[in-house]
Amino acid sequence: MKDLYIVGAGGCGREVLHIIKDIHRIQGPRWNIKGFLDDTENPLKGKECDYGVVGTIQGYQPKENDVLVMAIASPQAKQKLVPMLLERGAVFESVIHPYANLGEFNSFGQGMVIYPGFGMTVNIKVGNYVIMQSCSIGHDAVIGDYATISPYSHILGNAVISQGAFLGTNSVILPHTVVEDNAYVGAGSIVLRRVKAGTRVFGNPAREMDF
Structure with missing residues (x-):
């Protein structure tokens, strides 16, 4: 052991x-x-x-x-x-809670953490050192290395969450949307369009803000 x-x-x-x-x-x-x-x-x-x-x-x-x-x-x-x-x-x-739903035909990197209440569907690619809390991920999405996905976030089909991105609680990433490297999506935000690398967005629809 x-x-x-x-x-x-x-x-x-x-x-x-x-x-x-x-x-x-x-x-x-x-x-x-x-x-x-x-x-x-x-x-x-x-x-x-x-x-x-x-x-x-x-x-x-x-x-x-x-x-x-x-x-x-x-x-x-x-x-x-x-x-x-x-x-x-x-x-x-990798530490994966037994009550997580890992779907089918998905690929996973190393060093992941997956919380209870997590769910994903099919043909999803997850990178290395990703933390996915009690969130959901739809078909054909891509999650980049080092990303963190907070509870009750929803990543819809064909969305891309790039390396080092952070999604706050209750955020929604719409289909085919790209959140670029090291971007930060605030809690409760709804992302309708591409989020540029290194930016912080908040609101519905999500808009770039400086803090």
Whole structure:
């Protein structure tokens, strides 16, 4: 059994721990959970949690029996940390809740996290180090590396979510729409047209705004 470390002890990290424990309850033990890796000061202060921070991300050196799960929601943080850890020889696991609906004829990258309540249909391509919370994805959509899809978002048929994009809660991406690299779609937004790389859009219809 592999020793599993959760990268990030924030809210997303604690949710991922819950998913892992669900996997163990429903399907039987799969990993030896060691705890969190986190570079912030006292990330679990004031939080009830049955696992602690056992080291830093920057200081982590992989051991032969180790595996990691990337549990940081920020695409920018994932894009920075994953290559650094891979260069050291780290190995990432995908963590998929047993109650997620993975559809048919879909392709998946490595290091994914998929929450309960997630659903996808057919002929969808998902990249590496993607976090997909309780959202839905329609036919022929493409999800790029390092993207994060928040709860209750809906990605409709033939939409493209590019590398490093972030979709906020309750966002809707209409068919054939493209959200370009590192774009941010705010909560509750409805995307009717292409979202340019690196921009932040909000509203219905979604419009570019500076914050």
